[in-house]
Amino acid sequence: MELVLDTVRKTFGGVVAVDDVSAVMPQDKITALIGPNGAGKTTLFNAITGFDPPDRGSISFGDRRIDGLPPWRVAELGLIRTFQTPVGFTTLTVRESMLAAATPHFAETPVGALGLSRRARDHERASAARAEEITAELGMSDLLDVRTDELSAGDRKLLEFARSLMAEPKLLLLDEPAAAVAPANIGRLSQLVRRLRDERGLGSLIIDHNLSFLMQIADEVHVLDRGALLASGPPAEIAADPEVMRVYLGEETDGDG
Amino acid sequence: MTNPIFWVGVLTLAMIYASLAMSLNVESGWGGMWDLGIAGLLAAGSYCYVILTASDPDLGMRFAPGLSMWVAWPLSALFTGLVAFAIGAPALRLRREYFLITTLAFAEIIRQLVVIQADLTRGTVGIANINRPFDSFVTGRDYNYVLLGIAVVTAAVMYVVTRQVGISPFGRTLRAARDNEAVALALGKRVNRMRIKTFVLTGVLIGATAPVYLFYIRAISPQLFAPGITFTVWTALVIGGLGSIRGGLAGALVLIVFTEAVGLIEVDPAHINILVAIEPFLVGLLLVLVLRFRPDGLFSERSSFGAARRSAGDPAGDAARVAGG
Numbered sequence: 001m002e003l004v005l006d007t008v009r010k011t012f013g014g015v016v017a018v019d020d021v022s023a024v025m026p027q028d029k030i031t032a033l034i035g036p037n038g039a040g041k042t043t044l045f046n047a048i049t050g051f052d053p054p055d056r057g058s059i060s061f062g063d064r065r066i067d068g069l070p071p072w073r074v075a076e077l078g079l080i081r082t083f084q085t086p087v088g089f090t091t092l093t094v095r096e097s098m099l100a101a102a103t104p105h106f107a108e109t110p111v112g113a114l115g116l117s118r119r120a121r122d123h124e125r126a127s128a129a130r131a132e133e134i135t136a137e138l139g140m141s142d143l144l145d146v147r148t149d150e151l152s153a154g155d156r157k158l159l160e161f162a163r164s165l166m167a168e169p170k171l172l173l174l175d176e177p178a179a180a181v182a183p184a185n186i187g188r189l190s191q192l193v194r195r196l197r198d199e200r201g202l203g204s205l206i207i208d209h210n211l212s213f214l215m216q217i218a219d220e221v222h223v224l225d226r227g228a229l230l231a232s233g234p235p236a237e238i239a240a241d242p243e244v245m246r247v248y249l250g251e252e253t254d255g256d257g
Numbered sequence: 258m259t260n261p262i263f264w265v266g267v268l269t270l271a272m273i274y275a276s277l278a279m280s281l282n283v284e285s286g287w288g289g290m291w292d293l294g295i296a297g298l299l300a301a302g303s304y305c306y307v308i309l310t311a312s313d314p315d316l317g318m319r320f321a322p323g324l325s326m327w328v329a330w331p332l333s334a335l336f337t338g339l340v341a342f343a344i345g346a347p348a349l350r351l352r353r354e355y356f357l358i359t360t361l362a363f364a365e366i367i368r369q370l371v372v373i374q375a376d377l378t379r380g381t382v383g384i385a386n387i388n389r390p391f392d393s394f395v396t397g398r399d400y401n402y403v404l405l406g407i408a409v410v411t412a413a414v415m416y417v418v419t420r421q422v423g424i425s426p427f428g429r430t431l432r433a434a435r436d437n438e439a440v441a442l443a444l445g446k447r448v449n450r451m452r453i454k455t456f457v458l459t460g461v462l463i464g465a466t467a468p469v470y471l472f473y474i475r476a477i478s479p480q481l482f483a484p485g486i487t488f489t490v491w492t493a494l495v496i497g498g499l500g501s502i503r504g505g506l507a508g509a510l511v512l513i514v515f516t517e518a519v520g521l522i523e524v525d526p527a528h529i530n531i532l533v534a535i536e537p538f539l540v541g542l543l544l545v546l547v548l549r550f551r552p553d554g555l556f557s558e559r560s561s562f563g564a565a566r567r568s569a570g571d572p573a574g575d576a577a578r579v580a581g582g
């Protein structure tokens with residue numbers, strides 16, 4: 001299965017934020033999306049996930065058209081995104097945030113709240129175990145009962161990622177998952193992203209400015225510049241592309257992380 | 258001291274407001290929907306109950322099926338849920354202050370409808386001597402204790418139901434969507450649908466409380482459902498702690514007992530109008546003082562959920578919180 005973009009375009013007034021982008025992103029591979037600030041990376045995520053539908057072009061996942069679907073529907077199909085600014089569920093603890101991400105629809109009704117269904121209770125118990133497992137892998141076990149608004153920016157960023165794993169993803173869309181994350185935790189993050197691909201066939205589409213992190217784990221890299229796709233290819237090829245280097249060196253503000 | 262019957266009445270009223278405040282908390286505290294239409298929902302439930310139980314031909318009402326109160330009571334709750342749906346479906350397309358104003362407007366529309374539909378509701382004339390449960394067994398002053406019992410049971414039911422909603426996965430998702438709608442959507446939550454259901458649930462709970470309110474007031478007329486009652490319920494909830502599990506209960510007790518006690522201050526009859534005039538001022542002062550010293554109310558949302566487990570004896574959690582903050 002793959003995510004297919006066909007001449008996707010998104011403008012804001014006179015600004016062409018995404019300029020006829022076409023690309024194919026396999027669901028079981030790690031794909032990097034890089035480009036200088038304002039290149040349109042986040043806008044592309046918003047278009048894919050239904051938050052800001054494209055002006056034209058089509059987006060499909062597997063055999064389904066997804067452009068025009070509401071965000072919750074896109075998520076139900078397995079495209080789970082994270083946010084560049086990691087605000088999260090401010091007053092929920094890490095544990096509650098993880099569990100909220102995993103709660104099935106049938107438990108999310110007033111009648112379901114009575115807690116009579118055995119299925120809901122079993123689901124909750126399994127989710128609790130999984131939440132502890134995932135947070136442990138990311139070195140966040142001691143933060144389980146800390147409220148989201150009391151986490152450091154780096155830990156909130158890790159929570160964005162951890163939480164998305166609770167929502168039965170088929171493809172993760174991670175918007176700058178390594179930004180503000182402590183170096184030791186970036187190692188854990190890359191390890192987990194890789195392991196998800198290798199062991200569970202769960203791929204990721206990752207935006208980040210930390211190229212050393214991204215180039216190590218990506219199977220394929222797409223470079224976006226001023227809304228348009230500048231280059232696509234395996235990391236080694238992209239790293240050697242003079243045009244790409246020019247775009248990056250031309251942008252002084254574009255450092256790692 | 259004033260006679261105990263007076264305080265029985267005060268407690269009864271406090272339990273009624275507590276029931277309303279706990280119901281409001283579900284949609285406003287956890288759901289983040291700041292509803293100013295409580296009076297309208299209460300009117301819908303009350304009039305539904307009064308009309309369904311009416312039988313006296315002297316009243317001259319067009320529709321008076323004379324149902325038993327035990328049948329009319331649950332029907333009133335369901336009807337109020339329907340009314341909540343009719344209000345919520347359009348109003349929930351709006352955000353924050355627009356939602357707030359819209360719910361207030363709907364409540365006023367309901368009140369005007371009651372006035373206009375006089376052949377159904379007896380309009381501004383109203384209906385007096387509403388029948389009350391068990392009043393053929395217990396009469397006179399003793400009935401006040403029966404009424405208190407009914408109000409306490411109602412508040413207890415509201416407490417159990419709203420607490421269960423609060424601590425359930427459903428309540429958790431509600432709070433999550435309130436905190437960050439975009440993230441909830443990105444995780445596949447059907448935020449709007451969930452909010453409408455919550456709005457309806459609050460309607461049902463308020464509709465279930467409405468008959469008890471009528472047993473207490475004994476007479477119904479549209480003036481009863483002016484916006485003032487909405488603000489009293491809100492004040493109780495804010496004092497008790499918006500988003501906490503026990504806040505509505507505690508806040509209503511404090512507010513109603515305080516308000517009624519102010520009414521007891523002995524003054525020269527010539528100055529009684531001054532006392533009446535400063536009563537809202539004193540209530541305002543109470544609110545300011547509570548919020549000054551306990552900004553989250555008597556009980557906070559934090560103490561009701563995750564954070565409670567932490568302060569219960571997990572120093573690591575506290576250390577992490579300090580480090581993280």
Ligand SMILES: Nc1ncnc2c1ncn2[C@@H]1O[C@H](COP(=O)(O)OP(=O)(O)OP(=O)(O)O)[C@@H](O)[C@H]1O
Pocket residue numbers: 012015016017035036037038039040041042043044084
């Ligand atoms: N809602 C919006 N309204 C108007 N302009 C917008 C909006 N969202 C994005 N833009 C513009 O679209 C362009 C692309 O922005 P976008 O956020 O997608 O960039 P990005 O590649 O994610 O950048 P960064 O690396 O800084 O996150 C920018 O010029 C931005 O100002």
Ligand SMILES: [Mg+2]
Pocket residue numbers: 041042043084
């Ligand atoms: Mg961005």
